[in-house]
Amino acid sequence: MIQDSMNSEGVTILYGSETGNAEDYARFLGLRLQYYSISPTVCSLDDYPLKKLATHTKYLIIICSTTGQGELPRNAKKFMKFILKKKLPSDLLNHIYLTSFGLGDSSYSKFNYGSRKIHTRLLQLGCSELSPRCEADEMSPEGIDGYYQEWELQLIKSLRIHFPSLLEIDSEVQLPAQNAVKLNTTKSELKLSDKEVQDLSLTRLESDNNLVLGKIRDNIRITDESHFQDVRHIIIESQDLNYLPGDTIALYPSNDPQSVDLLLKSQPHWSQVADLPLNIDGILPNLNGGYISSEKLTLRNLFIHHLDIASVPRRSFFFKIWRFCNGQTEDGDRERSKLKDFSTMEESEELYNYANRPRRSILETILEFQENLKIPIEYIFDVFPLIQPRYFSIASRPSPNSVEIAVAIVEYKTILRRIRRGLCTRWLKLLQKDDSIILSIQKTNLSFTLRGKDTPPVIMIGPGTGIAPMKALIEHSIISETTRGLYLFTGFRFESKDFLFSELWLRLEEENKIHLFPSFSRDPESQSKYVQDRLFKEFELIGDLIYNQNAIVFVCGSSGKMPKQVKITFTEILKKYKALNDNEAQQYVLDMEDQGRYKEEVW
Known part of the structure; x- marks a missing residue:
């Protein structure tokens, strides 16, 4: 989602993220800078309007991971393709001050190759250095967080030079919502049947030309019933599909209504208005898989189709919610302090032990703290991450009318002895023949030919x-x-x-x-x-x-x-x-x- 700046003076944070780690560091940095009176634009590299590089951007901060064999994440490739154009003048971006933070793993041969490529090319286009760039190594004793802390320290020192009148805001202060969600009190309650809620996903097609409507033809288990792992062979029918071996399919899952109902009941001020129409202040976030039409956008539908409550909470999530925890009682003060600790770099191990190690979900976190945690409706988009599309390798030869995937259903018991089910695979498992879904084809451009020998083994x-x-x-x-x-x-x-x-x-x-x-x-x-x-x-x-x-x-x-x-x-x-x-x-x-x-x- 693009956050419009209030006092940014051209400060832009762009991320390239495959698994969400780089995105979380970017959003965490954006939140940190707000407490230095800087409200930056934060979005993925591919979502940023490229014309703004030449007109609105003065301070460019890039946080990017490297995937596979030195490749850029999916949401950074369009940006890279643009800046690699040979016709671009060498002084195109000479008004921009640049720094970058790369997330990598030194056990791979092309360690941090993706972020380095972007940084090097931007310097060739005229960017000047804002603060030293950093290539973080997941394999190092200090981990990514150790590198990030030092890099952020140098970045803020540099920004203080460029913004000498920066006013640091007390961390206890709750800043205004970036994309405030408000109830539309002029309209009556919009309570939909289960069938209508299911059909709402289809209205999202109108907002994205890359989306395709598909229909389930087969959803068959292909592992033995006695085997612990349920693997599905799913065949989807559609029209005008265009793909090659190696390409992937993106699917856009939804939360199950029962989990959403549990979430709404945990916040009584939500459950009372869950079916009232909503208004969104500012620009509607870039919701993956399109978005439900504004006439049918309610809190319940927003959580079912767009907001992720099943993923493991990240640091930026805790950075936002600890201020909503009531610290006026002994229990409330203890819980507020605990949530605050999870939002800091100094308590990375505590955060890992609480969230990542047991694979605790956002929903479970809110349920655990619900007695003292009251999240205002207007901060919904600030607090909850968007449901990300899930990518699956295509398992069928090219066909304009159908596509196949092989999916292992994620279902296991955590160290907390709780059953954990993957958001997308749980959704896929329940799909029946003739159910409609939304999909898009993602090109990987894998080639299985060589110059001088078209068909090697x-x-x-x-x-x-x-x-x-x-x-x-x-x-x-x-x-x-x-x-x-x-x-x-x-x-x-x-x-x-x-x-x-x-x-x-x-x-x-x-x-x-x-x-x-x-x-x-x-x-x-x-x-x-x-x-x-x-x-x-x-x-x-x-x-x-x-x-x-x-x-x-x-x-x-x-x-x-x-x-x-x-x-x-x-x-x-x-x-x-x-x-x-x-x-x-x-x-x-x-x-x-x-x-x-x-x-x-x-x-």
Whole structure:
């Protein structure tokens, strides 16, 4: 959401964020600056009107993470594409003072590569330094927070030089809402039936040309009923779809009405007016998946369709709510102090132990403090994050009329012994045949061709639901009669319980259309436990493919240990196959990345 400044004098904070971490640091910084009498514009890089760079922006602060193999987050790519235009003059942005904060992980080869690219290009376009840029390392002992604290300290020192008359505001003061939500008392109550509430999601199509209306054709469990993990094969019908293997689909989930009702009851001043129409002061926030028409925008519908109450609360959330906690009683004072501690960098470990470690949700947090916590309606948009779209790798060959995904339903028990269900997968699990949903196609621009050799072999490593884009690529290659070697390394727990799309792979292997190398971690008779074990076992084949046949490697799946272990395995294979030393083998894999021959899609 774009926050219009009151006294910003061109201070703009832009973020590029894939998982929400960079966004939270940006919003936290925006809140901190307000207490120095600066009200900055805060939004994603792609949401910022680019013309304002040349007209309204004087102080530019960029907070950006790096994803995958040195790539920018989805909400930063349009911005980067614009500033990379060769026709832009070198003095275009010579009126801007710039600083940046990168979020990275030094265990990846292109550590903080994305934020560095943006910063370097902006300097080429004439920006001057506002304060020293920072590349934070998640793997360091001080963590991201340690880097951020020092960077923010230097930034505020610089801003004091540029704004010598800055007035610091007492942190106890509650500042005005940025996008105040108010009741429309001129209209009567708008109580809708369950069917009408469900249909409201469809009205959001009117606000975004990229959104597409789809209909559920199949929603089938493809793991054995006795298996702990429920994985769904979902087929969605639509029209005029345009996608390629490797592309993703964005879905726009809603909160379940029961959870929303629980939230509203926790704040009695909300529940009494939950079905009255609302007015929004200022610019309506950029609600993902479009927004419900103003005639039907009520507090209840806002929470069902747009505001996230299921995610883990972040620091900026606590920064806003602690002031709404009544500290006039002993219990209230203790809870107010606790919430305030969660909003500070000094208590990062306390925040982690309270929120992240047990995966406590925003709803659970509000319920825990409800006796003393009273959040005014006008601050709804300031306090609650927006529901973000969920991205899934497409699991079907290109079709204008349908798209498939493979989704693992998130359901587990936390250390608090509470059942936790993922917002999107809980919503997906309940979808029935012919239910309507909203979606959009997200291009990844993955290419599986090489200059001089259009169809090199592809080594695919896709354990679990990471097999989805492999299915799309294999089906597309077969149907288009592309002559190439397709080598599929995939891993599951049990061959009989969770070997996803096993009938398809076994049939294609029998027809000599793919080379299949499965592994099963919990089957005692399995030849190998994990995909990296099976890869190394086939070191002669893999070595020949990547060293002599210029094969492309495509890795997809969870961003935990698997991608790193697979990359280490490729270096070990090269060492054994070509007798390379450790540095030579690592450099060969790095060169494959630079050449577009080693691709990762992890989440």
